[in-house]
Amino acid sequence: MAETTMKININNFKRIDVMQGEKQVSSEDDVVFSTVLGSCIAACLYDPIAKIGGMNHFLLAEPSGSDHDPNSLKRYGVYAMEVLINAMLAKGAHRNRLRARLYGGATMRSGFGDIGIKNAEFARRFLQDEHILLNAEDIGGTTARRVDFCPALGLARCRHVENQRPVERLEVVPDKAGDVTFF
Amino acid sequence: MAQTIMTVDDSPSMRMLLRAALGKMGYTIIEAEDGIDAMEKLSNNRPDLLITDINMPRMDGFGLIENVRQDDSWRNMPILVLTTETSDEKKQRARIAGATGWIVKPFSPDKLAAAIRRVLH
Numbered sequence: 001m002a003e004t005t006m007k008i009n010i011n012n013f014k015r016i017d018v019m020q021g022e023k024q025v026s027s028e029d030d031v032v033f034s035t036v037l038g039s040c041i042a043a044c045l046y047d048p049i050a051k052i053g054g055m056n057h058f059l060l061a062e063p064s065g066s067d068h069d070p071n072s073l074k075r076y077g078v079y080a081m082e083v084l085i086n087a088m089l090a091k092g093a094h095r096n097r098l099r100a101r102l103y104g105g106a107t108m109r110s111g112f113g114d115i116g117i118k119n120a121e122f123a124r125r126f127l128q129d130e131h132i133l134l135n136a137e138d139i140g141g142t143t144a145r146r147v148d149f150c151p152a153l154g155l156a157r158c159r160h161v162e163n164q165r166p167v168e169r170l171e172v173v174p175d176k177a178g179d180v181t182f183f
Numbered sequence: 184m185a186q187t188i189m190t191v192d193d194s195p196s197m198r199m200l201l202r203a204a205l206g207k208m209g210y211t212i213i214e215a216e217d218g219i220d221a222m223e224k225l226s227n228n229r230p231d232l233l234i235t236d237i238n239m240p241r242m243d244g245f246g247l248i249e250n251v252r253q254d255d256s257w258r259n260m261p262i263l264v265l266t267t268e269t270s271d272e273k274k275q276r277a278r279i280a281g282a283t284g285w286i287v288k289p290f291s292p293d294k295l296a297a298a299i300r301r302v303l304h
Binding site (some may be wrong): 063067073074076078079081082083085086089090094095107126129130131161178179180181182183 | 185193194195196197199200217237240267269274277278282283285286287288289290291294297298303
């Protein structure tokens with residue numbers, strides 16, 4: 001699928017960077033979400049009726065089964081997708097109206113276990129399982145990408161960048177993931 | 184006989200993840216996709232435990248817990264909330280509605296198993 005060309009000037013927009021493991025959701029007209037991807041995936045979701053958009057940025061496809069650390073589990077797509085969808089629903093989006101764009105999933109270095117390919121396969125399968133329509137994608141290959149997404153418009157621009165190295169590592173922030181409380 | 188767990192989540196991916204984890208632990212699984220679907224399925228099933236998400240269309244997790252607890256025959260069934268939500272206010276709401284426990288996603292199968300063993304007798 002070809003990437004979409006953005007026909008609006010986003011230079012005056014408020015730019016919000018979406019780092020690995022983060023997500024952003026907005027319905028503001030003058031906001032643009034921006035991220036740089038290697039083997040990571042950014043999913044951009046959009047509800048065209050509510051005019052709400054969101055972007056996430058995740059490192060890995062699915063837990064292997066031996067990964068039990070809650071903070072580590074946050075790197076995975078299945079968690080990142082749920083957090084993004086929940087944040088959009090909380091703002092008034094409807095699950096059955098969501099449209100998706102997928103970016104990233106490049107093979108950044110050989111012998112890296114084809115993380116990018118697995119990520120891309122996961123993201124496509126997730127959207128299929130969740131019955132979310134895939135509107136556009138630019139995934140795979142061997143170059144990093146810079147993605148800009150206007151959440152209120154649902155428009156995106158994806159540029160391949162040869163000289164930019166995406167930061168792909170886990171920020172371990174102690175938090176409440178995996179917490180169990182009994183009442 | 185294998186104990187039965189009803190899982191309630193609007194995300195097919197999350198239901199699949201739970202099915203894989205709970206199936207490995209040997210439980211029989213009944214799935215529902217929101218609170219309304221769960222209430223309908225509870226009318227002809229007797230699960231030993233309910234695991235529910237909070238954010239769902241039609242009837243959310245809070246509504247489901249309140250409805251289940253209104254029925255005396257379900258008074259003793261443990262209910263675990265499994266959610267990405269972490270706020271104390273929401274936890275308290277679930278506790279008051281009658282939830283047995285609260286687990287923050289993402290979950291590791293080991294922690295989930297331990298929580299289940301603690302509430303299932």
